[in-house]
Amino acid sequence: MKRILFLLVASLGLGFVTHATADTKTPAKTPVTPVKAPAGKKAPPKAPAPKKIVMVSADKKKVLAELYGGFKFGMAKDDVLKVLSKQIDERFEEKIKSTEDITKKDKLRAEKKREMGDVQKSYVEFNGKNVGGWDVSIVEGEFAHKTSEAMLDRWENKDGKNQRRFFFFHEAQLWKMALSVDVSILPEDKRNFETFSGVMQSKYGPGDVDGGTITWYSDEFEVRALDKLKTYTALILAIEEPKTKKQLVALRAEKADKKPETSSVIKAVIDVDNKDKPDTKTNNNAVDSVINANGGKPPKK
Numbered sequence: 001m002k003r004i005l006f007l008l009v010a011s012l013g014l015g016f017v018t019h020a021t022a023d024t025k026t027p028a029k030t031p032v033t034p035v036k037a038p039a040g041k042k043a044p045p046k047a048p049a050p051k052k053i054v055m056v057s058a059d060k061k062k063v064l065a066e067l068y069g070g071f072k073f074g075m076a077k078d079d080v081l082k083v084l085s086k087q088i089d090e091r092f093e094e095k096i097k098s099t100e101d102i103t104k105k106d107k108l109r110a111e112k113k114r115e116m117g118d119v120q121k122s123y124v125e126f127n128g129k130n131v132g133g134w135d136v137s138i139v140e141g142e143f144a145h146k147t148s149e150a151m152l153d154r155w156e157n158k159d160g161k162n163q164r165r166f167f168f169f170h171e172a173q174l175w176k177m178a179l180s181v182d183v184s185i186l187p188e189d190k191r192n193f194e195t196f197s198g199v200m201q202s203k204y205g206p207g208d209v210d211g212g213t214i215t216w217y218s219d220e221f222e223v224r225a226l227d228k229l230k231t232y233t234a235l236i237l238a239i240e241e242p243k244t245k246k247q248l249v250a251l252r253a254e255k256a257d258k259k260p261e262t263s264s265v266i267k268a269v270i271d272v273d274n275k276d277k278p279d280t281k282t283n284n285n286a287v288d289s290v291i292n293a294n295g296g297k298p299p300k301k
Helices: 002-012 058-068 077-097 102-121 193-204 242-255 264-270 284-293
Strands: 149-156 163-170 173-182 208-210 213-217 222-228 234-240
Touching (some): 058 234, 077 173, 234 242
Antiparallel strands (some): 149 163, 173 234
């Protein structure tokens, strides 16, 4: 397990009071016959107990907060791009200074410019139109259309990491980031939820496990780890602002495409409620009369 933990972490970078009674005698109580519920009626089911949310410890919160990666919730797109530009400049500056080859320096500067350009071009608004295949992708469940949501992304391939950071905006403000982490460095027999869950909870502390998702809660943010191993050989780590998430869940439900109502004319023809069912037994004679009138013979009964 230590070896697997090392590999995966490397890829992430990252009371009651009683009273005495008086001596006076109390009259005997008349037995009460329990009232039975009317026949055929069942007692209403008990409401499920509310789910208990366990907050992460202070030290684990600090570890989880590393997922911010230098960004803050509430940033506008241009603010995010400025931070990204600075990060890219710093990374390439080291490479440019490390060589005296003028041609190589020029190639590195061109590569830096191209990388920043790719990030800028990745911006997409989810307005119901073609969004470049994101509706069927590793982040397909992280956004919705026609709810003032948008996204941009950047590959973070350095120091042996192969991961992609997605920035999600609502009403032009950053509210969530998701990291797609390639775990192909793990042995194939270890690419499963059990290994994934063990490693993640070892690093970030106990989380709320539900199916293929682990969630950690804090007062400032929530982090979700999603198992995408079978489809993409990757994991998703998403850090998000709870307040905006709650608002978006309600908004998405409100804006979700609804099945169009059948028109009254069509309803009258197709009987969608199955209320207009003819009694075939009662109308047998009527059917026979129609058959006879048209030169046919009714079936023998």
